[in-house]
Amino acid sequence: MRVVIGEDEVLLQRGLQLVLEQGGFEVVAIAGDATGLEEAVEKHQPELVVTDIRMPPTHTDEGLVAALRIRRQHPQIAVMVLSQHVQRRYARELLTDQTGSIGYLLKQRIADIDRFLEDLRRVADGGTVLDPDVIAVLVARAKLSDDAIGSLTPRQQEVLALMAEGQSNAKIAAELFVTEKAVVQHTSRIYDALDLPLDSDAHRRVLAVIRYLTDA
Amino acid sequence: MIKEREQPAAMGSNLARSLHRSLLAILCAGGLLAAFQLSVVRLGGAAAALPVLFPLIFLVYLGAGLIAWYRRPSNRMGVLILLAGIMLFLGGMGNSVVPVLEGVGTVTATLILAATIHLLLAFPSGRVRERTSAVVVGAAYFTTFALQSPIYLFNPSGPDPSLSVADAPMLAQVGGVVQGIAGGAVMVATAVLLVRRLMRADRTHRRVLIPLFSYGIAAVLFIAFSGNLFVRALHMPAALAGVLELVAVGGIPIAFVLGILLGSFARTGQIEELGTWLGVAGGERGALTAALSRTLGDPSLEVSFWVPRRRVFVDADGIPVVSTTPGQNRATVEIDYQGSAVAAISYNPALIDEPDTVRSAGRIVAIALERERLTADLRASRRALQHSRERLVDAADQERRRVAQDLHDGLQMQLVLLAVEAQQLANAPETGDLASERATRLHKGIDSAASELRQLVHAVMPAALVERGLSAAAEDLADRMPIPTTLDLDVEDGACSPVVESTAYFVIAESLTNAVKYAQATAVSVKVLRINSVLRVEVNDNGTGGATVNDGSGLRGLADRVDVLGGTMELTSEPGQGTQIVVEVPCAS
Numbered sequence: 001m002r003v004v005i006g007e008d009e010v011l012l013q014r015g016l017q018l019v020l021e022q023g024g025f026e027v028v029a030i031a032g033d034a035t036g037l038e039e040a041v042e043k044h045q046p047e048l049v050v051t052d053i054r055m056p057p058t059h060t061d062e063g064l065v066a067a068l069r070i071r072r073q074h075p076q077i078a079v080m081v082l083s084q085h086v087q088r089r090y091a092r093e094l095l096t097d098q099t100g101s102i103g104y105l106l107k108q109r110i111a112d113i114d115r116f117l118e119d120l121r122r123v124a125d126g127g128t129v130l131d132p133d134v135i136a137v138l139v140a141r142a143k144l145s146d147d148a149i150g151s152l153t154p155r156q157q158e159v160l161a162l163m164a165e166g167q168s169n170a171k172i173a174a175e176l177f178v179t180e181k182a183v184v185q186h187t188s189r190i191y192d193a194l195d196l197p198l199d200s201d202a203h204r205r206v207l208a209v210i211r212y213l214t215d216a
Numbered sequence: 217m218i219k220e221r222e223q224p225a226a227m228g229s230n231l232a233r234s235l236h237r238s239l240l241a242i243l244c245a246g247g248l249l250a251a252f253q254l255s256v257v258r259l260g261g262a263a264a265a266l267p268v269l270f271p272l273i274f275l276v277y278l279g280a281g282l283i284a285w286y287r288r289p290s291n292r293m294g295v296l297i298l299l300a301g302i303m304l305f306l307g308g309m310g311n312s313v314v315p316v317l318e319g320v321g322t323v324t325a326t327l328i329l330a331a332t333i334h335l336l337l338a339f340p341s342g343r344v345r346e347r348t349s350a351v352v353v354g355a356a357y358f359t360t361f362a363l364q365s366p367i368y369l370f371n372p373s374g375p376d377p378s379l380s381v382a383d384a385p386m387l388a389q390v391g392g393v394v395q396g397i398a399g400g401a402v403m404v405a406t407a408v409l410l411v412r413r414l415m416r417a418d419r420t421h422r423r424v425l426i427p428l429f430s431y432g433i434a435a436v437l438f439i440a441f442s443g444n445l446f447v448r449a450l451h452m453p454a455a456l457a458g459v460l461e462l463v464a465v466g467g468i469p470i471a472f473v474l475g476i477l478l479g480s481f482a483r484t485g486q487i488e489e490l491g492t493w494l495g496v497a498g499g500e501r502g503a504l505t506a507a508l509s510r511t512l513g514d515p516s517l518e519v520s521f522w523v524p525r526r527r528v529f530v531d532a533d534g535i536p537v538v539s540t541t542p543g544q545n546r547a548t549v550e551i552d553y554q555g556s557a558v559a560a561i562s563y564n565p566a567l568i569d570e571p572d573t574v575r576s577a578g579r580i581v582a583i584a585l586e587r588e589r590l591t592a593d594l595r596a597s598r599r600a601l602q603h604s605r606e607r608l609v610d611a612a613d614q615e616r617r618r619v620a621q622d623l624h625d626g627l628q629m630q631l632v633l634l635a636v637e638a639q640q641l642a643n644a645p646e647t648g649d650l651a652s653e654r655a656t657r658l659h660k661g662i663d664s665a666a667s668e669l670r671q672l673v674h675a676v677m678p679a680a681l682v683e684r685g686l687s688a689a690a691e692d693l694a695d696r697m698p699i700p701t702t703l704d705l706d707v708e709d710g711a712c713s714p715v716v717e718s719t720a721y722f723v724i725a726e727s728l729t730n731a732v733k734y735a736q737a738t739a740v741s742v743k744v745l746r747i748n749s750v751l752r753v754e755v756n757d758n759g760t761g762g763a764t765v766n767d768g769s770g771l772r773g774l775a776d777r778v779d780v781l782g783g784t785m786e787l788t789s790e791p792g793q794g795t796q797i798v799v800e801v802p803c804a805s
Contacts, residue, residue, distance in 0.1 A: 009625060015633045022640070054683060059621075061683040084624055084670065085679040087692040107628075108666045111635030111659060113643065137695050144700045 001124060004044055005030045006037035006051030006063055007082075012107075016050065019110060023117035034062035041070050046077060048124045052107070053083040053090070064090060071098060078124045082107045086134040088141070092214045095128070100203045103129035119166075127166055127203045130210060135164045138213035148193050156193075159186040164213055166206045235289055239282050242298070246278035249305060257311040266458045270308030273466040277301025280469030284476050292342025293335070293476050297469045300331035304465065319379050322368050323361075329399070329436055330356035332468055333406050336432040339425075340476060341570055352405045359398040366391020399440055407433055428475045435464045504584055505532070512577055514567040521589035522550075522557040523596060529560055532588065534596030547571065551578035551585055559585040605780040613715045620677035623669065631666040635659050678721070685709025686717040686751075690724055690744055697728060699738055706745035712803035719777045719801060720744065720753045723785075726770045727755035727797045734769070735759025735795055746803065750783075753799045763789040771797075 003025045007013050017027045025048070029040035033056045041049060049070055053063040067079045078101035081094060086106055094104050103123040109131065110116050119129045130138075139161045142149040152160065155176070162172040169187070173180040191198060194212055199205050250271035257267035278301050285294030307328055310321025333356040337349040344350045370387040372380040410429045417425055439461050509517040520529035520537040528536045547565040550557055559582075561574050568574055578585065641647055642655035673679075681689040687705045694703040712720075724742055731737040737759030745752050765771045765787055775785045783801030 009629055011633060012629055015636050019636060054679070059682070083679070084628070085674055085692075087680055087688070088695045089680070089684075089688050089691055106670070108632055108635075108663065108670065111632050111639055111663055111666070113636065113639045140698070141695050144697075 001048060002026050002028045002044065002046040003048045003050060004028060004037065004040045004046045006034065006049065006055065006066065008032045008052065008055045012052075016110065019113055019116065020050070020120075023113070023120070025120070033057065034066040037063075037066050038070065041074065041077065045074070048120065049077060049079045050120070051079065051081055053081060061090075064093070067102075068093065071102060075101075078102070078126070080105065080120055080123050080129070082110070086131045086137075088134065088137055088214060091130055091134050091138070091210075095207070095210060095214060098128075098207075100126045100128050100207060104134065105129065105131045106133055122166060125203075128207050128210060129166045130164060132161070132165055135161050135213070138164065138210075142213050148195070152190065152193055156186050156190055159183060160190050160209065160213075163187065163190070163206065164209050168202070232289075236286070239286055243278065243282055246275065246301070250275050250278075253305065253308055253312075256314050256317055257308075258313050266455065266462065267308070267311035269459060269462045270304065270311060273462055274301050274305045274308060276466050277304055277469045280473040284473050287477060291340070291476060293339065293472060294342070296331075296335055296338055296342055297472060300328060300335060300469065303327040303331045315378055322379060323364065326360040326364055326440075327357070328360075328465055329439060330360040332432060332436050332439075332465075333402065335468065335472055336406060336429060337409060339428065339472065341573075343570065345570070346409075348405075349409055352402060352409060355398070355405075356402045359395060359402055363391065363395040363398055367395070403433070403436060403440070406436075424475050424478065428471055431471050432468065435468055438464050504581060504588055508561065508577060508581065512563065512568050512574060514563045516567075517561060517563045519585065519588070520560050520562070521585070521592040522559060523589075523593045524556070525593075526596070530592050530596050532592050532595075534592050534594075534599055536596075549574045549578060551575070551582055553582040553586045558582060558589045602780075609719075609777055609780045610715055613718055616677045616718070617682065620673050620682070623673045623676070628666060628669050628673065631662055631669060635662040635666060638662055677718070681718060681721050686712070686720055686744065689721050690742065693721075693725055693728060694742060697732070697740065699732060699740060701728070701739075702741040704741070704743040704745070706743075707751065708746075711746055712751050712801075716751055716781060716801050716803055719774065719781060719783075720751055720799065722770070723753055723774050723778070723797065723799050724755060726774055727757075727795075730763060730769055730771075731755070731757035731759055731795065735761065735763065737794070749803045751801050751803050753797075755797045756794060758794045760791065761789045761793045761795055762791040763787065763795050774799075 001024070003020055005013060005016055005020075005027060007016060007030065013030050013032075017030065020027055028044045028046055031037040031040045034051075037049070037051055037055075049067070051063045051067055053061055055063045064081060067081050070077055071079055080103040081090075082105055083090070084107055086104060091104055094102050101123060103119055105116070105119065109119070123129050139149070139157060143157065144150075149157070149160070158176060159172060162175060167175070169180050169183045173183045176183070190196075190209075194209075196208050196212060199208065253271040253274070254268065257270070259267060277297055281294050281297035281301055283294070284291065284297055288294065303324060306320055306324040307326075308321060309317040310325055312318045312321060330353070334344070334353045337353055338344045344353050366388050368379045369381050370384040370391065372383045410433070414422060414425055414429065505517065505519045508519060509515055518531075518537075520531055522528075523530050526536075530536050546562060548560050548562045549571050551559045551561060559578070561578050563574055638655050638659035642652045642659060644652075647655065678689050678692065680692050687707055687709050690705065691703060694701040709717075724744070728740060728742070731740045735757055737757035740755065740757040743752070743754040763769070763771075765775050765785070771785075771787070778785045778799055778801055781801050783799060786798045787795070788798075789795040
């Protein structure tokens, strides 16, 4: 799978390249700023883009702006956005008008190589990945302001958070040390409580949950 | 002399009344003198008009002198005009029937010419300050008084034989010629001095000086030479020539009084007014300069104040004054108060003749000057302090950004890469089980260190504030609150300067922390809005209240920051009533 990287720190460029190549990705270009990133994307038409939010020249949010533009202009290209800090506002912006193929993780998650590679594959496959940190913020916040979520049991709230992270039922079961059947029961209860439409597509299910949480 | 009159005059209106009474007394005495002269002169005869004209013109001098003195008490022109009048009076005694008085008249007959030259060279202040001018004035009096003597001493057939000591018509004639030559020299010198003054004067003053000086010189020439010109050359009756002479003499005081009063020359006479003003006015900023400027008649007058600590003169706003080198149009007088410099008055020497006048006025206002000096000094140090505080706050903000950036780019990045390496080690097929387990533990340890560092960086300078601005950062704060938090945002990011936004951010962060940590609040609301150019932050909680700015929380430091930025912080925290913090900061600072 062909990847373009947007990252201004040379050390991290190398690290990312190493991790990605070990995971079987082909790094076709590395750009040090947002303009370079968009040019490389135009030129190489990769399947996946991995980019930092803060890049030169202004060191503000140009990576995020570039990611959104790439998704709009090239819907077939999946984008994983990495950031020093994750927050609800950026998640909402990334998910608005998106039908998947988008991810938003803390930079730090790179170190958990296997999981990071898996998240990349899921995004490239059309899925949605949000960092556990931002999911935690979303769930905690929704619990305070949303009666429907407040009515869920603590276990169901845990399942909800893992669902929002984009985990499969099997992964959730493994994480919580319960059976997959129990997870299915929890998820259907969650769908009822939040009044979400049942969907056979796993990606769309995750997206629905995340949208619910970010807009709560 | 001037000082003695000026200072009492400024002390109160009692002395002003006393001056008025004295002038009135002089007027009465002068009237009596004129009447006395009329009573002793020879009336009737061919030149009957002359004996009457003398006392009348003396009255003109008296009136003109008194008006000048009254209107400009500290200008000496009035006194000089009166003295000239006395000389004219003495000269008029030449028409007396009483021999002694007639003798006096003979001796002083031409003194009025010297007095006129004195007046011309002393105008407008009434003082002859230049050395050359003083010499010329002295020469004029010598010529008209001492050189007059041969004419009566050696001429028994002259108008007053009783003064004659010898019959030597030759000596009398030689004396006359010498007096004529000396008089001519004095006239030429006077004309040169006056022309020089005209050239140095500015345009407005020239308009007054040219007619005045021309008249003065013409009058002196006419009086001195009318006998030769009209009587001998044109065969005019001596009586008529005498009348014309006296009319010319009578015009002199009128011309000088008009020059003093209309010529916008230094109005030193109103120092008294200045004193009265000082008594009543609060002396708001700049008013003192305006009053001095008005009193001394120099619109360009400026006052600067001495700041001993910095050894500079500053203006009323506390801004150091560039020292003006004394030049053609600028002179400076320093004012002392109780032995130390308090201020400097810079003025246009063409408008104010004498530094003494300025100094006198300065001494009168020295106390007020000292007060204004202290105010200016205070303003200067306040300005310096404010600038240095602003720089400190700004530097602290910059430093936070730099530290956050450095930690993130450096240490944070390295920790992530170390964790990657540890994980790769754990995953490598050649790593044994035990080593793999330890490598995974190492990875986890590094990862949690990276998390802690990330939180530290966030606390120093949150990414959202750098990347987006206040509203994004405030939203993230509210999102992470463990209690219901409502956020009301009405501000676009980047609308205020970074240092204002970060100050507002830390106020919100601190208030939210306090609400949860100390006040046990169960709900909190945050409002951030911009009203015109003021950023307003309001945080309300329903906690226990009783908070103060000085209770060791971070609010003290933030209150200082807000103050430096020209804003206000209000903390309302009655026990049991919850806590409200309202901060308003001008956006632009």
